[in-house]
Amino acid sequence: MILAIETSTPVCSVALGKQGSIIEKRIEGRGVHSERTFTFTKELLDRYNIEVKDLDAILFSKGPGSYTGLRIGAAAIKGLLFGQSIPLFTLSSLVSFSVPYLEQHKPIHAVIDARREHLYHQKIELLSSGDLQITSPVVKELSTLRSDLNRDEIIVGTGWERLQLASEDDYKMVGTEGVSAKNLIMAWNNTITKPLFKQQDVETFEPEYLTMAQVNNSAIRE
Numbered sequence: 001m002i003l004a005i006e007t008s009t010p011v012c013s014v015a016l017g018k019q020g021s022i023i024e025k026r027i028e029g030r031g032v033h034s035e036r037t038f039t040f041t042k043e044l045l046d047r048y049n050i051e052v053k054d055l056d057a058i059l060f061s062k063g064p065g066s067y068t069g070l071r072i073g074a075a076a077i078k079g080l081l082f083g084q085s086i087p088l089f090t091l092s093s094l095v096s097f098s099v100p101y102l103e104q105h106k107p108i109h110a111v112i113d114a115r116r117e118h119l120y121h122q123k124i125e126l127l128s129s130g131d132l133q134i135t136s137p138v139v140k141e142l143s144t145l146r147s148d149l150n151r152d153e154i155i156v157g158t159g160w161e162r163l164q165l166a167s168e169d170d171y172k173m174v175g176t177e178g179v180s181a182k183n184l185i186m187a188w189n190n191t192i193t194k195p196l197f198k199q200q201d202v203e204t205f206e207p208e209y210l211t212m213a214q215v216n217n218s219a220i221r222e
Contacts, residue, residue, distance in 0.1 A: 001050060003041070003058045003080075004184035007033045007073030008065025008093035008207075009112060009158045014040035015181035017189070018048060022182045033072040041076065055086050059184040059197070062090035063208030064120045064137055065112050070207035081202045088205065089188070089197040094122035094137055096183045097156045099193060101174075102126040106154055109145070113159025117142050132192055137208075 002017035012032045015024040025040035045051065060077055063070050077088060094110035101108050105128055112120040122137040140148075146163050149155070149171065155163075156174035165171065187193040 001055050002185055002188060003044070003055050004060070004181040004188075005037065005041070005058070005073050005077060006061040006093070006096070006179060006181040006184065007037055007069040008061050008063050009069065009176065009179050010066070011176050011179040012036045012040065012069070013179065013181040014044060015185055016044045016048070016050075017185040018050075022185050023047075024180060024182050026180065028176055031068075033069045037072055037076045041080065052080050052084055052086060057087045057089055057188075059181075059188055060088065060090045060200075060207075061093040061096050061181070061184060063093050064114075065093050065208070067209045070209055074205065074207050078202055078205075088200045088202050090200050090205070090207075091184060091187055091193075091197050092122065092137060092208075094120065094157070095124055095134065095193070095196060096187060097174075097178050098122075098124040098154075099183045099187045099190070100178070101154050101156065101172075102132075102190075102192070104154065106152065106172075107150070108154045108156060109149065109160075111145075111155065111157040111160050113162070114139050119145055119157075119159050119162070121145055126192065130192070134196075 004015045006013040011028045013026040015022055027036050058077055097110040098108040105126055107125045110122045114120050118139050118141055121140045123135040125133045142163055151170040154172045156178040
């Protein structure tokens with residue numbers, strides 16, 4: 001059994017993978033993570049009479065993303081795994097967003113709102129050869145990302161509406177409905193994406209927080 005937690009955006013999602021099925025508790029809104037991350041986790045475990053020690057692993061969407069959401073998600077996991085021997089595996093939040101759309105074999109632009117005139121961006125594509133092409137996550141100015149997009153490509157995540165594309169009908173646009181802890185379990189069960197997970201030391205693990213200082217730091221701009 002696998003527990004997955006996604007808190008990198010205004011979406012708070014907790015999912016449980018059990019015997020081939022995925023069950024999710026999910027809510028979207030400002031400030032929801034502090035209450036719902038813990039309650040959703042407890043509700044899912046209690047519903048199926050599962051204890052933390054029964055889990056095979058916990059998966060976490062590590063960011064980039066909201067400082068508050070990621071901090072709360074990480075704190076919840078550290079609390080759950082205190083004194084346990086359950087492994088923790090993390091995956092880029094942006095890569096996680098792309099998982100349900102990989103089989104379309106189109107470039108996927110995964111984005112997270114980075115405020116001001118920026119979006120966090122990562123481009124992912126599953127080629128017809130079966131190879132996975134992934135760029136490094138970067139902070140991009142809206143104008144730069146707008147020029148990088150081509151017709152019929154997929155854009156998924158938060159903040160993409162600020163791109164103000166001339167014709168959104170030329171693209172497949174997926175908003176917060178594409179943000180889910182279920183994606184992490186799908187990626188874990190996929191032989192192509194499972195190697196992208198990284199095992200973390202629970203005590204020392206820190207998510208990839210997004211702060212305004214990062215956005216203003218020219219070292220992470222293209």
